[in-house]
Amino acid sequence: MQSVDSPANPxxxxxxAFEILELIHANEGATLLSLADDLDLAKSTIHRHLQxxxxRQYIVRDGDQYYLSLRFLEFGRQAQTRKKGYPMVEEKVKELAEETGERxxxxxxxxxxxxxxxRETGSHAVQTDPGIGKRIPIHTTSAGKAILAHLEEDYVEQIFDHYGLAALTDFTETDEDALFEEFERIRDRGYSINEQENVEGLHALGTTVHDEHGDVLGAISISGPSHRMKGKLFEEELPNLLLGTANEVELNIVHS
Amino acid sequence: MQSVDSPANPxxxxxxAFEILELIHANEGATLLSLADDLDLAKSTIHRHLQxxxxRQYIVRDGDQYYLSLRFLEFGRQAQTRKKGYPMVEEKVKELAEETGERxxxxxxxxxxxxxxxRETGSHAVQTDPGIGKRIPIHTTSAGKAILAHLEEDYVEQIFDHYGLAALTDFTETDEDALFEEFERIRDRGYSINEQENVEGLHALGTTVHDEHGDVLGAISISGPSHRMKGKLFEEELPNLLLGTANEVELNIVHS
DNA sequence: TTCAAGGTTCCGCATACTCGAATACATACT
DNA sequence: AGTATGTATTCGAGTATGCGGAACCTTGAA
Structure with missing residues (x-):
């Protein structure tokens, strides 16, 4: 994680300015006065910032409410399509969702x-969608674990040190050593398994996608309700589909 | 347009900071030094900003390149789904694309x-996609003209004064009076027509979507190559489909 | 008519932003 | 090996500029 430590003098x-934007985001809109209250700054200061x-068109005003503008969408889309592999992954994600019917x-x-x-939610997928762009603790998702298993150990430890190992459900693995052991199994097996570590009643499988230099781009996951995700489907069929898809993507990335 | 004029003291x-971000965006990545050059600021200043x-996780660093982070995606998604009508429109946009096969x-x-x-690009849609989040002169698109036809005239004039009336092709209407006359026809007809005013060889139809208070939310457009978009299809069938869709969306918005 | 909630303007002061020079680190070229 | 080039980082000083506070304005509700 680059620059864990606060800069000497930010x-x-x-x-x-970004605290203002983040507050507007958190509250899905805010007034000048509420911002001044929350940030303990003078009205005039907030006013100048908002103006x-x-x-610069980063916010819009509707009466006395200020909202984030669509400008951020443009920035976000750039980040979302920055690496040439990303759009290729997107396609395959759609295909896989259609094939499996899951998320x-x-x-x-x-x-x-x-x-x-x-994200693509297949026909009978469940609705527990943290929105696109949302960030969650990386050790609590199947895709996240798959990624961690393929990053440098030093870096992974930095992450754990910085963010800690929060538990999102009773099933979240929060022991560092156990996680590192799991990473080894993930590397051997080729994919990761998540059983309710993130959301109760949700199982998932994840595997990494690498770019042409072998670096990790990210990871694809398939998730669905525990009662469906079990047995041969969960232990054989879906893993095979998942690994096949990741493989196809990587081939596409190399040959382009 | 809110706050056309620069604030007294920004x-x-x-x-x-935002000039830095915008430069990174424009160049799809930048180095500290290139930013210092382009903005005529001391390296140390840029350094502090980048840090x-x-x-705050708004940018990422890869070697000596700095890129926009996915953080903006979260902000952008909020803007994209802010009004409850937006997601409803999204669904209908998909349906309409599937039905018509066009963009x-x-x-x-x-x-x-x-x-x-x-945006949804139907099966045989053309590929001239300005990305989601991109901004273009409003008088050059069918949807834009439909929107303008339903905004207060004062406001529309403010927009024209501020941005002028650029021509994107030889067919772009750049005469203010002619535009205001066209807006009247659009209001009468219920939808707008765009024939190559935006991109050569592209025709489009647009119509507004209003919220429960009658305010304009935005506008839906169907576009395709001129050779396909003509005759009865362009003058009757597609307009009817488009108006029907807009109507459905508005009904959904009112009843929710 | 007053009150409250929101926004706007103005000015003086002290903070903190900017600059520039020095340092450091790679990579590439000779 | 040695130099050059492009990059990032650190530090101290001076002053531009961001901040606070008080006064004022608007709107809508009591």
Whole structure:
């Protein structure tokens, strides 16, 4: 994770601006006054910031509410399609969702967290969608574990040190040594398994996608309700489909 | 358009930060030095800014290149789904694309420009996709014209004054009076027509979607190559489909 | 008519942003 | 090996500029 540590002297004004944006995001809209209250800054200060952001078109105003603008979508889309492999993954994610009928996702590691980059929910998929772009603790997802298993150990330890190992359900693995052992099994097996470590009643399988240099791009996962995800399907058929898809993607990436 | 005029005294440090982000976006990645050159700022200044943005996870670093992070995707998605009507439109856009086989888009007016919010490219749609989130002059698209036809005239004039009336092709209408007359016809007819005003060889139809208070949410458009988009299809069948879809969406929005 | 909630403007002061030079680290070329 | 080039990082000083606070404005509800 790049730059875990706070910079020696950050540009605090920029910090303030993003704190404003993050608050607007968290509350899905905010007023000048509520921002001044929450951030303990003078109204006039917030006002100046909002005017600046408004002028640069990063926020929009509707009456006395300020909202994030669609400008961010443009930035986000660039991040989402930055590496040439990403769009190729997207296609395959769709295909896999159609084939299996379950929810298929593509997750990328960024700043030590798992970020949802693509998702396709097959015909009978469940609805527990953390939105695209959302970030969650990386050790709690099948795709995240698959990624960790293929990153440098030093880096993984940095991540754990920085974020800790939170438990999202009773089944979340929070022991560091156990995780590192699991990573070994994941490398051997080729894919990772998640049984309710993230959401109760949800099972998932994940496997990494590598770029032409062998670096990890991210990981694809298939997830569905525990009662469906079991037996031969969960232990053989889906893993094979998943690994096959990852393989196809990697072939596409190399030959392009 | 809210706040056309520059604020009296903007927070210039915030301006700097976003100029950095916009440069990274424009160049799809940048180095510290290139940023310092382009912005005429000291290396150390850029460095401090980058460190701040890195720490807040708005950019990522790969070697000596800095890129926009997926964080913006989260912000962008919020903007994209902010109004409850948007997701409903998305569904219908997909349906319409499937039915017609052409490219169907949903466009919203923001800060006086047309922003692409959703797109579905039907089976035999052409590939001239300005990305989702991209902004273009609003008077050059069918959807944009439909929106303008339903906004307050004062506001529309403000937009024209601010951005001017650029021509994207030889067919772009750049005469203000002619546009206002066209808006009247659009209101009468219920939908707008675009014949190569935006991209050579591309025809399109657009119509607005209103929310429960009658305010304009945005507009849906169907577009395709001129050789296909003509005759009865272009003058009757597609307009009817389009208007029907817009109507369905509005009914959904009211009853929810 | 007043009050409250929201936004806007203005000015003086001290903070903190910017600069520039020095340092460091790779990689590539000779 | 040695030099050059492109890159990032650190530090101290000076001053531009961001911040606070008070006054003012608007709107809508009591």
């Amino acid at each position: 540009v605090s004004t920029v910090d303030t 600046t952001l408004l002028h 298929v996702q593509f997750i990328v590691e960024e700043h030590g967290q798992a970020v949802y980059v693509y | 927070v210039s440090t915030v301006d700097t 701040t943005l890195l720490h 169907v888009q949903f466009i919203v007016e923001e800060h006086g420009q047309a922003v692409y919010v959703y």
